[in-house]
Amino acid sequence: MSKIHIAYATITKHSKKLAHAIGERLYVKPDNILDKPLYEAVDLLYIVGGIYGGESLPALIDFVKSLDNNKVKKVALITSCASKIHVQKTIRTILEDKNIPVIDEHICQGSFLFFKMGHPNKDDLKEAVDFAFKLSER
Numbered sequence: 001m002s003k004i005h006i007a008y009a010t011i012t013k014h015s016k017k018l019a020h021a022i023g024e025r026l027y028v029k030p031d032n033i034l035d036k037p038l039y040e041a042v043d044l045l046y047i048v049g050g051i052y053g054g055e056s057l058p059a060l061i062d063f064v065k066s067l068d069n070n071k072v073k074k075v076a077l078i079t080s081c082a083s084k085i086h087v088q089k090t091i092r093t094i095l096e097d098k099n100i101p102v103i104d105e106h107i108c109q110g111s112f113l114f115f116k117m118g119h120p121n122k123d124d125l126k127e128a129v130d131f132a133f134k135l136s137e138r
C-alpha cells in the first residue's frame, strides 16, 4: 500500500478545510506545516496552500525547501486562491530543482474579503477531494 501524507499551510483556514476534506476521503490525518512534520518514505505528498500577493506563504516555501527527495517520491499541489488563476509557482520550482516530480495541480476557488465570498464551498471541496482521490488510485 502506498504511503500518503497531506501537508497544509493556511492563513484564513481554507487550506485547512481542504486538507481535512481530502484527509477524510483518504483516511490520512493532515499535517499543519507549523507542526513541522517529518516525513519518512512518502509515495505521494499533497501540499495544500493558498496564494497571497501572488505568492505562497514563506513558511510553506521553507517547508518545501526542507523536503528530502530520497524520502518524498512525488507531490500533488492543491492551490486555493481567489483569482482561480494563480498557481504555486515557487513551490513547484523548488520541487523540480530537487527532482521531486509534481504530478498535478488543482486550483480551488478561494475568496478574499468580499470577492468570491463563501468559497471554498461544498462543491469546491468535493472537486478537490475527487481530484486527490483519483491521483491516490494511480
Ligand SMILES: Cc1cc2nc3c(=O)[nH]c(=O)nc-3n(C[C@H](O)[C@H](O)[C@H](O)COP(=O)(O)O)c2cc1C
Binding pocket: 009, 010, 011, 012, 013, 014, 015, 016, 049, 050, 051, 052, 053, 054, 055, 080, 081, 082, 083, 084, 085, 086, 109, 110, 111, 112
Ligand atoms: C493577504 C491576502 C492576499 C491574497 N492575495 C491573493 C492573490 O494574490 N491572488 C489570489 O488569487 N488570491 C489571493 N488571496 C486569496 C487567498 O489565496 C484565498 O483566500 C485562499 O483560499 C487562502 O487560503 P487560506 O485560507 O488557506 O489561507 C489573498 C488572501 C489574503 C488574505
